[in-house]
Amino acid sequence: MDEPVSEQWGTPEGQAMLQLLWDPPPPPTRGPKQRLTLDQVVVGAMEVATELGVDELSMRKVAQHLGVGAMSLYTYVPGKDELFELMIDRAYADRALPDRALPWRAQVEFHAHEAWRMYQEHRWLIRSNLWRMPLGPHVLDAQEDLYRAVLLTGLPETTVVRVAGLVESHVFGAARAAVTDTSVASRTGMTTDDYWESRAGFWGTYFSTxxxxxxxxIWERGGFDDDCPEQAWEFGLALLLDGVERLVQAGGAAARS
Amino acid sequence: MDEPVSEQWGTPEGQAMLQLLWDPPPPPTRGPKQRLTLDQVVVGAMEVATELGVDELSMRKVAQHLGVGAMSLYTYVPGKDELFELMIDRAYADRALPDRALPWRAQVEFHAHEAWRMYQEHRWLIRSNLWRMPLGPHVLDAQEDLYRAVLLTGLPETTVVRVAGLVESHVFGAARAAVTDTSVASRTGMTTDDYWESRAGFWGTYFSTxxxxxxxxIWERGGFDDDCPEQAWEFGLALLLDGVERLVQAGGAAARS
DNA sequence: AGATAACGCAGTACGCCGTACGGAATGCGG
DNA sequence: CCGCATTCCGTACGGCGTACTGCGTTATCT
Structure with missing residues (x-):
């Protein structure tokens, strides 16, 4: 998992990866029938990741989950990194796109919500030390449509790219925080209160007022008792989009220059 | 590296971690002198991480870098996860704090710039599949001062926490994008143009206009040719803080309620 | 129909990893 | 000076990704 995203698309490996993402080759005619499909492998890996956590994801476990030998996976996929890229692209495949009749803000909000939902559903996406999205078809479909929605503002292209990045960044950060909390809570089987309780040793021993x-x-006034993570991140999104709206209004004249 | 951040502070391991972070025990009097200090181990690990990348970080390599046996590290540190937490806290140690005489916005911007600088200097921080900051003294010092700066706005406590999270999230996301680009460029030894050139196969083969x-x-109009990543992320920060400023002005009366 | 070539599958193995364990060397407290 | 706590480190175990190899299967060719 050194390089979750291939850095060299020009190399043969990069080409193979692209072909796998965009144009999976049909099973060859010769030889025995494949017992699995590429999709089954990718989905199986996603199941293992959601069930055991991304850290426990291994080729051997995916193979076992699918009922085949470990090395058989390499018939479908060049390696673990490539499998992971396919998992990411597959996660994007389920994202719905906003109604184009809506105003731009509603469309962007829809995109943000879909991203949020995706991160909730596939928590391993958060923990992946992913640093660049794979150039997969579904990833690009989502990107394209987000850019389209932001472009409706009429802002200059450079700004559109930045705003889209801003939205993505925000959702990712918020999802990371939320997934952390719920994951800790569910894994240890303790409520949030219990969780803070267990840290009492820290507050008493080392935390100095x-x-x-x-x-x-802030603690005393309840500033950390954030009722619902949804509210917190929607607040940030609103603040962000308010800023964009202001930009649109202000640039209405300036954008013409 | 399953759990980069201990989830259970109540457990003995959690206590040991906290003690290591806050109150590293002096070397015992009995027995042979330690050949290293805890700080040397942590700094050595950071050097290995910056040099080889976080994926190549291993106890054996850190030990070799320090000229000791692999298992000797376990005299200083309970395990790799704990070492990593110490690395994170150590990275925060170098962060400067803003001048308190400045207006709140300048102080928050200073914090953002310091975070940006930290991520640039310690690129492994980005790639770490870190999902919660360790409760280390330096991490908390930075958090405390950021909260203090944001609190100068006079916004309600819940909002302060959210705004601080927003700023952190944004810097992290922007740093991630920037580090990706420069890292790809430096590692492959190709300029950005060469990089895009190498992807030509993709654009020609699979990308459909x-x-x-x-x-x-956007591509045709140069929207993706972002001159300087610094400008891009400062744009986002400005947009964000503009929103906060509006919140302050609007809430000047409402905050009293 | 039989031979052949292409191909899926899986066992073994190599070199990494984190780290548990135990023994040798070391230097302070009694 | 002795005893013992403590450091250091060699060995080893289980797990990882995956290269290699051999075996069995199956569509195509003669």
Whole structure:
């Protein structure tokens, strides 16, 4: 898992990966029939990842989950990194696209919600030390449509790209925080209160109210008791899109230059 | 590296981790002198991570880098996860804090710039599949001061927490994108142009201008030729803080309620 | 129909990884 | 000076990704 995303599309490996993403070759005529399909392998890997966590994802476990030998997977996929790229693209495949009749803001919000839902459903996406999306068809479909929606603002192209990145970044960050909380809660089987309770040792032993007066104050006033993570991230999205809206209004004249 | 951040602070391991972060025990009097210090181990690990990349970070390599046996590291550190938490906290140690005489916006911008600088200097921070900051002293110092700066706005505590998270998220996302680009460029030894050149096979073979009209349009108008990543992320930060400023102005009366 | 070539499948093995264990060397407290 | 706590490290175990190889299967060719 050194390079979850191939860096060299020009190389033969890169070409193979692209072909796998865009144009999976039909099973050859000669030889025994394949016992699995590429899709089954990818979906099986996603199931293992959701069930066991991305850290426990291994070729051997995926193979076992699918009822084949470990090395048989390499008939379908060049390696683990490539399988992971296929998993990511597959996760994007389920994303719905907004109604194009809606105003741009509603469309962007729809995209953000879909991304949020995707991260919730496939928590391993968050934990993946992924640093560049694979150039897969479904990933690009989502990107394309987000750009299309943002472009409806009429903002200059450079700004559109930046705004789209901003939205993606925000959803990712919020999802990371939320998934963390729920994951900790579910894995340890403790409520959020219990969780903080278990940290009591820290607060008592090392946390100094003199060294951290602001945090203490925020804590005392309940600033950390965030009711619902949904509200928190939608607040951020709203703030962000308000800014974009202002940009649109302000640039209405300037954009012409 | 299953759980980069211990989930159970109540457990003995959690306590040991906290003690390591906050109150590293002095070397015992009995027995042979330690050949290293905890700090040397942590810094050595950071050097290995920056040099070889976080994926290549291993206990054996850190030990070799420090000129000791692999298992000797376990005298200083309970395990790799704990070492990694110490690395993170150590990275935060170098962050400067803003001048408190400055207006809140300048202070928050200073924080964002320091975070950006930190991510640039320690690129492994980006690639770490880190999902919760360790409760280390330096991490908390930075958090505390950011909260303090945001609290100067006079916004309600819940909003302060959200805004701080928004800023952190944005810098992280922008740093991730920037580090990706420069890292690809430096590792493969190709310029950005060469990089895109090498992908020509993709654009020619699979990219369809009919399927991706918006991306094509943005590309043609140079929307993706982002001159400088610094400008891009500062644009986002400005947009974000503009929103906060509006919130402050609007809430000037409402905050009293 | 039989031979052949292409191909799927899986067992074994290699070199990594994190780290548990135990023994040798070391230097302070009694 | 002795005893023992402690450091250091060689060995080893289980798990990982995957290269290689041999075997069995099956569509095509003669």
């Amino acid at each position: 003199e060294r951290f007066p602001t945090m203490t104050r | 009919e399927r991706f009209p918006t991306m094509t349009r």
